[in-house]
Amino acid sequence: MAITWEAERPSDYLTRLASSDFGSAYKSLVLAELGLQPGATVVDLGCGPAADLAPLARAVGSAGRVVGIDHDASAVAIAAQATLAHPQVEVEVGDVHRLTLATGSVDRVHTDRVLQHVDDPDAVIAEAARIMRPGGVAAFAEPDWGTLVIDSPDPSIPEAYRRFICDQVIRNARIGRQVPALCEHNGLTVSRVLPVTGVFRDVATADRVFGFQRVTHRAVEAGYLTAGDGAAWLSHLRSASLFVSLTLFATFAERS
Ligand SMILES: C[S@@+](CC[C@H](N)C(=O)[O-])C[C@H]1O[C@@H](n2cnc3c(N)ncnc32)[C@H](O)[C@@H]1O
Structure with a gap:
């Protein structure tokens, strides 16, 4: 198995994930559903190294405005x-819990993973709701790590591995299923929840996304897997015909 993730800058990993088959497929779906019009103002919360800023800029055109934070x-x-x-793109360092954008000043909000x-997803969605104009739409694309499925001769090992990820690795691991209720809590109307399931059969690609070796070592240290189970698990992932899947939910919510 090619273990390369840890040696790379996170931005390299994010850029490659965004351009992978799975990444580009769900990103295109989200962008199409967001319904951007020429001249619109769109904010990309947690823009990272800009996977989505150029496509957003193309969708709003030269009369539009794209703000990446x-x-x-x-x-x-x-x-x-x-x-x-893309001169219509501005990027700034900022915390998505406390946006400096004016209330009711944007047409669309985009967030991806x-x-x-974040510390407080409810507070971030409240900020997204605050900055949108009436009729504005937000897209929140978030994985739900409770949907992580990995085939194994001993199903208890991937179940313990998934439990470790949900308990200890990802701060808000089950956020995918929680976003619609959080939107409603903040006065937004949920118009659509789009499920997108990635299925990974290639070990090197899956390892770049999931960091199997690093996470397995941590799961053993934390007592979620025995050392023997951890070694058997990594050996299985290296040698088996791989099946890994994860579902991401894109929630679209409108401000009335
Ligand atoms: C998984 S990356 C996704 C990046 C980008 N949206 C994409 O699709 O490639 C998550 C991003 O959220 C940013 N982030 C996390 N918490 C944040 C916060 N409180 N304020 C601003 N950015 C934050 C991280 O720095 C990181 O760039």
């Missing part, structure tokens, strides 16, 4: 370089 200054610097050809990591 991320708290990681190095990702924002990469995003600024990557979008030089951000709420899973």
Whole structure:
């Protein structure tokens, strides 16, 4: 198995995930469903190194405005370089819990795999609702790690592995299923929840997304797997005909 993730900058991993078959398929679906019009203002919360800023810029055209916000200054610097050809794009370092944008000032909000990591997803959705104009639409694309399915001769091992990820690795691991209720809690109307399931059969691709070796070692240290089960699990992943799947839910919500 090619273990390369840890040696890379997170921005490299994010860029490659965004351009993988799964990444580009669900990103296109989300963008199409967001219904961006030329001239619109759209904010990408947690934009990272700009996977979505150029497509957003193309959708709103030269009369539109795209604002990318991320708290990681190095990702924002990469995003600024990557979008030089799109003068309608602005990127800034900021915390998505506390936006500086004015109330009712944007047409669309886009977030992709951000709420899973934040301290308080409810507060971030409240901010998204605040900055949208009446009629504005937000898209929140978030995985639900409770949907992680990995085939194994001993099903108790992937179940323990998934439990470790949900308990200890991803801060808001079951956010995918929680976003619709959080939108409603913040006065938004949920118009659609679009499920997108990625199925990974290639070990190297799956390892880039899931970091099997690193996560398995941590699961053993945390007592979720025995050392023997951890070794058997990694050996199975290296040698077996792989089946890994994860579902991401894209929730679309409108401000009335
Ligand atoms: C999984 S990455 C997704 C990046 C990008 N949306 C994409 O699709 O490639 C999550 C991003 O959220 C950002 N992030 C996490 N918490 C944040 C916060 N409180 N404020 C701003 N950005 C945050 C991280 O720095 C990271 O760039």
